[in-house]
Amino acid sequence: MNRLALFVLTAGVGAALVVVAGCSSEVRVTVLTEAPPTGHAELVDHGNDDEPDLHLALSHAVAVGLECCESEYTFDASYNGACRDFSFGVDDEGVATALEANLDALALPGAGVPGISRTGLVLLGGEAGNTVLRVEARGASIEVRVDVDEADAVP
């Protein structure tokens, strides 16, 4: 094996190790609040650990609090906490509205990363329909399919 071939092989193995070792980042969204008895706010993952497929069933005029957590692992550092560079948006704001939420009061002493607030949003069900909530953090993002239905009508 000549030197060039050895170099290529070494580089390839190194690159593969980088991937296998988990130089990765991930954004997670969790539900913080309860829906009223006549409405829905249910987040279900139809995917798997490698590829989440999040669906949120939400009723009209019902609000749900969502927290964004982020993890990132590199060779020299790791992070697991509130989403950094947090941003979000909804494709169709007639179906659902996303608003920044203040979650500081929910912070547990000693939890999370000092100096970094918890990050979250409140999603509000609008007119019945489907849309997508896009949540982004530093270097990673996640989509949540949102299905809004009419809240149970009271005659």
Added chain:
Amino acid sequence: MTTPPNAAPLRCLVFVFGVGGCSAAGQLDQTPLVRPCAVGDTACAAAGLPGPLAVGARQVLAALIDVDGSLAPRRRYVSADEEVIGVEGPALVGKYPGTAAVLIEDGDVVLDFFHVDVEAAEAMTLHRRIAGQVDPSPMPPAFDVFAGEEFPLLFSIWGGAADLSGDVGDDWTVSDERFELLQRGTPRERVLRAPDEVGAEGTVTVTALGFSESIALHVVAAGSAP
């Protein structure tokens, strides 16, 4: 409520259980809610809203914001459905039966939120207080009172089994001016003072949301069995 199986650090899960089922606070657990209550009526003060907001009723709620890093942030109520719940400054107004979230916002940031039910009134009942506590049994249509006796009267508006909340713009009248009605206690409460004349008779009527309830009063001598 379901969370994704790969997305629930322990500290996040703790909060799901921690904020559930607290009817007198916002769902982000930052806002105790207080409605106006009579002085000393601690049961009222501790209960939040006793029931859904009545259609046509107006309910003032004091949102006591508890946010780290701010002594007293600005706050504004925003209704998720103005056709169900209207907002007038610190008051919520029941407009149509249903459920809607009410957000407490400081600018564009949500500090907390809660869901409010609105229900149409179906019935009205009159009650009295006995030893400071509201007697849940409706008052009989006729009632004997001692000469000079004072006692509180109050009414409830019902939607099914729920005692509906809110100021409903009630109107109280008495057929004989010798019976006095004093506005004390909760907004739905009056203190009736019977005249000193034994044998006096009168009718007290309260009207609200299209309902009307009356009781006929007859004054008896103190010491006689009413």
